[in-house]
Amino acid sequence: MSNELKVKFWGVRGSYPTPGAGTIKYGGNTASLEVRAGERTIILDAGTGIIPLGRELARTKRANEIMLLFSHLHHDHTQGFPFFVPAYMPNARLHIFGPGGTPETLSSVLERNQSTETFPLGLRDMSSSKDIQSVRESQVIVWDENGIRLAESSVGLSDEAVVIRIHKSYAHPGGVYIYRIAWRGKSVVYATDTEGYVGTDRKLVQFAKDADVLIHDAQYLEEHYRGQLVGFPSTQGFGHSTVTMACEVALASAARRLVLFHHDPSYSDEMVAGMEATAKSLFADSVAAYEGLEFTLTPRFVSANAPLSAKETGGNVSVLLQKPSTLPLSQRERGQWK
Numbered sequence: 001m002s003n004e005l006k007v008k009f010w011g012v013r014g015s016y017p018t019p020g021a022g023t024i025k026y027g028g029n030t031a032s033l034e035v036r037a038g039e040r041t042i043i044l045d046a047g048t049g050i051i052p053l054g055r056e057l058a059r060t061k062r063a064n065e066i067m068l069l070f071s072h073l074h075h076d077h078t079q080g081f082p083f084f085v086p087a088y089m090p091n092a093r094l095h096i097f098g099p100g101g102t103p104e105t106l107s108s109v110l111e112r113n114q115s116t117e118t119f120p121l122g123l124r125d126m127s128s129s130k131d132i133q134s135v136r137e138s139q140v141i142v143w144d145e146n147g148i149r150l151a152e153s154s155v156g157l158s159d160e161a162v163v164i165r166i167h168k169s170y171a172h173p174g175g176v177y178i179y180r181i182a183w184r185g186k187s188v189v190y191a192t193d194t195e196g197y198v199g200t201d202r203k204l205v206q207f208a209k210d211a212d213v214l215i216h217d218a219q220y221l222e223e224h225y226r227g228q229l230v231g232f233p234s235t236q237g238f239g240h241s242t243v244t245m246a247c248e249v250a251l252a253s254a255a256r257r258l259v260l261f262h263h264d265p266s267y268s269d270e271m272v273a274g275m276e277a278t279a280k281s282l283f284a285d286s287v288a289a290y291e292g293l294e295f296t297l298t299p300r301f302v303s304a305n306a307p308l309s310a311k312e313t314g315g316n317v318s319v320l321l322q323k324p325s326t327l328p329l330s331q332r333e334r335g336q337w338k
Contacts, residue, residue, distance in 0.1 A: 005186045005297040006036040007213060011049015012289040014193075014219050014240065014262035015076050025269040027291030030076045031192060031262060033215070037162045037183040040143055042067045044179065044190050046081040049291065054085035063092045067141075067148060069164070070098030071192050072176040073109045081110065082119050092128040095148045097141060099168070099177050100134030107132040137168040137177070159184065167207040171195040172239030180207060186297040188213045189255070192262050195238070196245025205252040212297055214255035215289070216246040217262045218275065224264070232266075243275050247282035258286040259293075 011029030018028040030047025041062055043050060057063045063086035071077060086092040098106040110132065111123045123130075133150070135141065140151045144161035154163045167178040172193040179190045189211040191204060208214050219240035227234025243260060250258040260279055263272050272288050279286035287293070 002036075002038045003184065003298055004036070004038070005183050005188070006034075006294065007188055007215075007297075008034045008036075008294040009049070009259075009289045009291060010034060010053040011045075011047045011080070012261060012263055012291060012293075013047075013265050014217075015265045017048045018265040022268040025290060026263060026272050026288060028265075029291060030079065031071075032080060033190075035181055035188060037143070037181070040067070040162060041065075042069065042143075042162070042164075042181060044069050045071055045077045045192070046079070046084065047076050048080040048083075050080040051083045054083070054087075058085045058089065063089055065093045065148075066095070067143065068094060068096045069141075069177075069179055070096070070106065071178070071190065072099055072172065072174060073106070074174070074193070077193075078110070078113055082114050082121065087126040087128045087130070090127045094128050094130045096130060096132040097135050099175065103134050106134040135166065137166045140165055165207075167204065169194050169201070169204065171197065171201060171204075176239075178204065178207060180211065187211045188297075189215065191216045191249070193217055193239055194241060196241045196248065200245075200248045200252050202252075205249055208249060208253040208255055211253065211255045213257050213259060213295055214250050214253065215259045215261050216249055217241045218243045218246040218260035218279070218288075219262045219264045221267075221271070221275065243279045244282065247279055247286070250283045250286070256285060257295075258283050260286065260288040263288070 011032040012027055013030050017030055020028065029049035031045040032047045032049030032053060033044050034053055035042040035044065043053065043066060046068065066086060087094060096106065100106045114122050135150060140154050141164035142149055142151050142157060142161055144158055157163060162181065162183045165180045169176050169178055172195065176193045178194065181188045189208040194204065194217050217240050220235055220242050221229060222242050222244060223229040224232045225235050225242050240262065246258060246260060258279065260275060276286065276288035
């Protein structure tokens with residue numbers, strides 16, 4: 001089994017898909033990313049980015065067993081699921097977890113999204129095997145040599161266990177689950193659709209403490225958030241953060257790397273690039289997520305493909321930043337983080 005923990009971004013926009021000339025660099029698909037712990041595949045959210053991811057999983061014959069985690073059930077995080085190819089494969093087994101007031105809430109929402117009034121094929125027409133469960137914040141999701149299961153704690157688990165903890169945030173309308181995926185001493189925190197508090201979200205800071213990669217919502221420019229950007233209303237209370245808010249969490253939690261996520265659909269590539277520059281001035285190891293961005297974290301192996309900063313050489317973490325072949329790579333995108 002591979003000992004690499006990989007993270008790859010397939011959809012990075014918020015709210016609705018935005019194809020077009022102005023979003024080529026960062027991409028226009030809504031939220032979805034892939035985490036691979038060795039040979040295990042974990043997907044975070046099912047925005048339209050899950051559609052090309054599903055095709056890739058089917059093409060590479062990696063669709064036999066998949067875990068899908070929903071941060072919440074707003075449309076831009078579920079809209080790609082009806083087009084997820086592995087869900088139609090009889091030999092595929094999907095373990096689907098997410099929030100809900102009852103154990104059946106998640107299943108009910110997915111069924112409603114594919115009711116006869118809204119979609120030609122229902123959830124039951126998808127021929128894969130599906131285990132769908134709403135989970136509680138107090139539960140831990142475990143994937144080890146015994147399979148996938150829910151537990152009340154991570155005590156006594158083997159070194160091979162992938163352990164997923166949940167933090168429920170109320171900093172988004174309706175609430176949102178923030179996930180921390182840990183394996184072999186490495187960790188990735190996925191904190192989308194969350195809005196910063198005055199003085200920083202201390203509960204999130206504690207949850208993300210010392211994470212190798214912190215993926216944090218950074219949808220808005222400061223001027224947009226405050227209603228000072230011409231043509232844009234104030235977005236305070238909408239449940240999304242600014243770059244400054246994301247950087248504050250990264251600094252306070254001592255995360256090793258920050259990834260700006262859930263870009264506003266109305267923002268051009270140039271605007272997102274400007275936000276990335278702002279982030280770097282506040283937290284040096286920052287990058288704005290784009291489709292194809294990939295990280296590789298290993299406990300003992302350092303890839304020769306990516307030059308490392310002094311901070312990284314002490315942590316045995318390799319970083320691979322990949323862009324579609326149609327776009328030239330800048331020095332930064334080749335892994336030159338400085």
